[in-house]
Amino acid sequence: MPELRVGERHWSVAPGSNLLDALNQNGVAVPYSCRAGSCHACLVQCVQGVPSDNRPDALSAEQRQQGWRLACQCQVVEDLQVHTFDPQVDGRPAEVVAVDWLSASVLRLRLTTERPLRYSAGQHLVLWAGNVARPYSLASLPEEDRFLEFHLDCRQPGAFSDAARQLKIGDPIRLGELRGGALHYDPDWHTRPLWLLAAGTGLAPLFGVLREALRQDHQGAIRVIHLAHEASEHYLAKPLQAMADGRSNLSVEFWTPAGLPQALAQLRLVSRQTLALVCGAPDSVDAFARRLYLAGLPRNQLLADVFVPRG
Structure with missing residues (x-):
């Protein structure tokens, strides 16, 4: 043996x-x-x-x-x-600079590091609170933010989210591996229609991708859809709507499960050049993807990042 x-x-x-x-x-x-x-x-x-x-x-x-x-x-x-x-030896030190609630169940955590972390919109990072580690997507943008921002779904109890609830400004935290998922913004997409479909805190990485697209002056139409388990959990509704109010090529929509079947049935492509980025729990990603395929979106034009539940 x-x-x-x-x-x-x-x-x-x-x-x-x-x-x-x-x-x-x-x-x-x-x-x-x-x-x-x-x-x-x-x-x-x-x-x-x-x-x-x-x-x-x-x-x-x-x-x-x-x-x-x-x-x-x-x-x-x-x-x-x-x-x-060993996060104390192998991890990168960071410090909590802000912790606040964006909704009843979404906790926003902002961290800073002594040395800037090189990352791109759409990536995720393993966070260590003591000996508990979980991966979270970055909602911040390196070119614009001096902090690393994460949106934690605290609807269900969990070792990391329970520890995060107790964090205070100035508390230390350790960073593990930075990983790039499927989600990103490519400057070559400059004129193509771009759809960003998120469920729950799957909005976090797509919020970063959206800001990167706007930073690069994306010219194609951008459509943002956020599915939340209830209307009060559209936790970025105000900043998203403020962005859309000043841009003719950006629209935002807020969906809930009650209206999901009808909303999905009405989803229509305006161009075969559309690119779709999807993020959230497996069931939501599958529902979005199935409808997009039925609407005629080529499979290689859909990029998805699935938040896999703890097994």
Whole structure:
């Protein structure tokens, strides 16, 4: 049986054991969220030995060369020595500069770092509060904001959101891996119709993408749709409407589940050149995507980022 070693601890595991489970079940606390290889919260470094990896494409060649792997996607097939991500050593320090509620369930968190973080609209970042880590999309824009902004969905209890509720200005926090998802703005889209469809806090990265498009003076029509579980949870309605009031090519719409079937049925493309960026929970992303495909949107013109529930 292969042996798994972490620091001074070592124990035997069954061949083919999932690395994340083998660590957590033996008292080595490795955080995780999606278990699908998307969130990168379970990052570990293999110091000796190589696991079988279901998602070799999930990390960069440089990260893999350094031994980093996503524990949820790996199986132990030989003796393996692992270094778990230590936010105090491996993470980047940050400080809370603002924490406030945008709605009854959406908490806005703003952080600053000593050294500027290089990122783009649409990317997400792993945040560490103590030993709890979760990935969150960036809602800020590096060219315009001096802080990193995140929108936390606090409708349901969770280890990170519970810890975030207690944060105060000046509190330290650690940053993990920065990751680029499917969402971004490409200057080559300058004249094409752009649809941004979000559910819940899936609006956060698309708010950054929208601001980047406007910063680059996007000339095509921009349509923003936000689906919230109730009208009071359209937490960026005022800033979005203020943007639209001053721009003839920008429209915003606010949907709720009660009107969703009718709204989806009326969704029509005005151009086959339309690009659609979609973000939110799996069911909402699927509903948006299905309707867009039926409306004639080519599949390669839809970019989606799914907020996978903690598994």
